[in-house]
Amino acid sequence: MSEQAEWEKQLTAALRLMRDFRYRAIVQGIDARATRIALKCALLMDDYVCKEKGLTQEEDAKLTAIAQDLFNQLLQEEQARAKAHQGVRFGSVDG
DSSP states (O other), X not given: OOHHHHHHHHHHHHHHHHHHHHHHHHHTTXXXXXXXXXXXXXXXXXXXXXXXXXXXXXXXXXXXXXXXXXXXXXXXXXXXXXXXXXXOOTTOSOO
């Protein structure tokens, strides 16, 4: 497997974890504020670990740009899905 293919596989797996976390929070009826706190805590821990591992500000900026592009793509897809399903909201459990 090429390095690029392995990277895409890893990224896809990580994005599925994010999606599954949100899905499980919805299904379990966890308050959105509590879920947000947990995600922010995870991000803070990730920032700490990445700094400890030597991630540079330049590398982090590149990763942030990738994440923003992915978010924009996912948001557009979700908006199209919501329109097709008459108002199903972001984070719903369909598809």
